[in-house]
Amino acid sequence: MAEEEEERKQKKEIAKWFLTNAPAGEIQYVAKDIRSVVGDDEVYDEAAAEAFPTYNKTHLVVLEMPDRSGDVIVTTHGELDESNYFDPRTAHVATVDHVKQVCTKVRPATDEELPSSYIEEFRGALDAEVCKYVGDTYPKGTCSVYCTSGKDVEGPGENFEFAIVISAAKLSPQNFCNGSWRSIWNVEFKDDMQVVELRGKMQVGAHYFEEGNVQLDTNTECKDSTIFQSPEDSAVSITNMIRHHETEYMTSLEASYLNLPDTTFKDLRRKLPVTRTLFPWHNTLQFSLTRDITKELGIGK
């Protein structure tokens, strides 16, 4: 009995591992496969109930709200509880079915859930700027600005913090290709020091799987800061910093790709042998001959 329980636990852990390690946009395919491999729907359902929320939050999955009011990003920054996510732009709370990856219900946020009007001025201005930037930069991008600390601050004199979440995914399974760009920017408004500090984390993944399986996985972190200004001016300078760092990151990714053929890849396998001519398969006797001579002369190991 104990053994059976152990086996069941192990099956569930394996199913969870496959689900949470699915590439961007592929969890439903992985789910179908692993359900059939596990061969026990009850175990699978338990695993899915635990793995999907984790996956949706790490991949910053974007779901459409049912009343067409907009999209909600599934992220810890907007998480009220396991299935309810706050969307600050529309001031709504969306109820999410993690396993189906749909939004089932939406309701207006309560006063307690909303930030103070002082904070909302900063947040709204930043949201507008970041939205403009994301709209111009990412064809499939979604963004949101959350107040993560100090949402009830009523006026100058106190610190507060925002999180800016940008999520862009491009899924084209018919072309065997999926990818995602995720960035999270932490913004600390330090009233006492009159500075705004920015910490960013960017992550890009791509998967190409036509007759093979090749994946790109990159991430980086960076920091910056600016002076504490009015809501509008802060919004502009923060967005400029983000634009600068993200563009720089994109350039460095391009550089990594450009370096591949001639430098990086060469350390794995050269295009041509060191002799720069194809290997002399017709004349391999020379190698065995040299070997024999080496042996006879007692040199080499």
Added chain:
Amino acid sequence: MEAAMDLMRRISPNKSEMALSALLSLLPYHSSDLLSQVDQPLQVYFDTESGKEFILCEYNRDADSYRSPWSNKYHPPMEDGPLPSPQLRKLEVEANDVFAVYRDQYYEGGVSSVYMWEDDNEGFVSCFLIKKDGSRKADGRRGYLQEGAWEAIHVIEVGHQEEETAHYCLTSTVMLSLTTENKPSGTFNLSGSIRRQMNLDLPVEDGHLCNMGKMIEEMEGKLRNSLDQVYFGKTREMVCTLRPPPEGLQVRLPESS
């Protein structure tokens, strides 16, 4: 089984070892199918007698022991492990020596092993293996890679000789992973695995080793090229689709050929 193979195509090649062992524990009845259809990372063992490393795989394994191509002995020792016929062993010895030179010319380091065995149709099968650690700590001559692994598995079935020609069926797999790490660009990892097949009828006057070697060389060139141009190119295209470079600054994409 089909679902298991689809999972292997989706999970990152970097995690294939974990994925395979998970599938083996879920599908114990399919273990031989899984092991023959999914290529796993190659392990290396040191043959103390010859002072050389050799590669472990399903083809030189018997129970828990592996036959070294250098000493023709099993490690850990076992009494009656299968050995190739003396004639085939002679070709195996030669193949190992020549392939080591080939490997050094293309890889500037790494480990290689060749195993041969008779099959049931009066022909034989050869398996050519290469494992290279191209990280800057190991055999990476240029020192660009934080982590870099290349593993190639070539299995050639050589049919019974008919008149002057023999049929060669080559199945090749390449698995690789490379990571660069530096200040502004952070961690950059590409990993992949692809498998291709090639069938040829060739005159045997040049010898089996020459024919097999040429096929492997051509195949490795093709695989390297398609990884570089097509597969990496596609992931790069994807990045540019997610965040297109500003207009007027169009980056050139590698031509897919």
